[in-house]
Amino acid sequence: MDISIIIVNYRSWKPLLNCLESLQTIEDTKINFEVIVLDNFSNDGQFDYYKSKFKDFIFIENYINSGFSNGCNLGAKVAKGEYLLFLNPDTIIAPDTLNTLYTTYKKHPEIGILSCLQVDKKNRFFNQKNLFPSFFQVFGITRFFYRKFTSKALNEKFKIQDDLFYPDWVSGALLFISRDWFKKVNGWNEDYWLYFEDVDICKKISQSKGKIAITCDATIFHEHGGSSRNNFETEHISKTEVIISKHVYINTNFNTLSQLPSHLFLILFIFLEKTFLSLLSLFLFFNLKLKTNRYILSNLCFYYFNAIKKRTWLSQSSVNYQK
Known part of the structure; x- marks a missing residue:
């Protein structure tokens, strides 16, 4: 198995439907992949329906809502792929995205984590020029002035090279990582229940001399907040x-x-x-x-x-x- 796609879901069935249907359209590829849906105890009667609707995918039901990090780690434990793609249920992936991520990652052995561009429902690109939080980055006011006075250096830092740019961290909405790197940093940090776990895993990769990269050759749709703020x-x-x-x-x-x-x-x-x-x-x-x-x-x-x-x-x- 080349790639295991791991999706953690909690009562995001409608966005998940679109996500899984987009994964079903991936046919013209020589990459072997599996899809694992880890449901964090939605407990709303939908699990069995989706499990029967998408028979080619693996569905696992958690006994509690253990959070994103734990859900990802549980999915990774049953995954068979050499590479792991963590994907939000409120995303839609194009047929060629998987191949682009796979080939780009293998072409650049210095990369520890790879992601791609993201657009919202208004076709606007997300700002993914992310810096690791620091004392000057945690607070809105200090973050504004820090970026203002370091804008020249930041523009150089985020300069596109070989259709890639290198932020400090990428969103967990789409995060591509080899199993070797995943094991090296001991997976997702389960101290986090929701949010900042993606920043944390990128920090650990960076401290271990791996690069965090975004390819400009692939774009996904991401309904931001569609999986965590639905009421x-x-x-x-x-x-x-x-x-x-x-x-x-x-x-x-x-x-x-x-x-x-x-x-x-x-x-x-x-x-x-x-x-x-x-x-x-x-x-x-x-x-x-x-x-x-x-x-x-x-x-x-x-x-x-x-x-x-x-x-x-x-x-x-x-x-x-x-x-």
């Missing part, structure tokens, strides 16, 4: 997890001197922002996006209280939380 409840939960995962990333990847000030500044900025938006939502009560901030603020109060009590930055949903 009001998952919206505020997922946005809370973004903040929690920032703390996990800081604790995992920042040096000792910058950890504490980064945690404290993040807490301060988040509380100021969410408190202001929560108060504003009381007046603009018809705006649902503003309303989510009240729930996020409540979630974060519980999280920070628990972080102090348990002395951990991990989300309670992380499989490593109780270890």
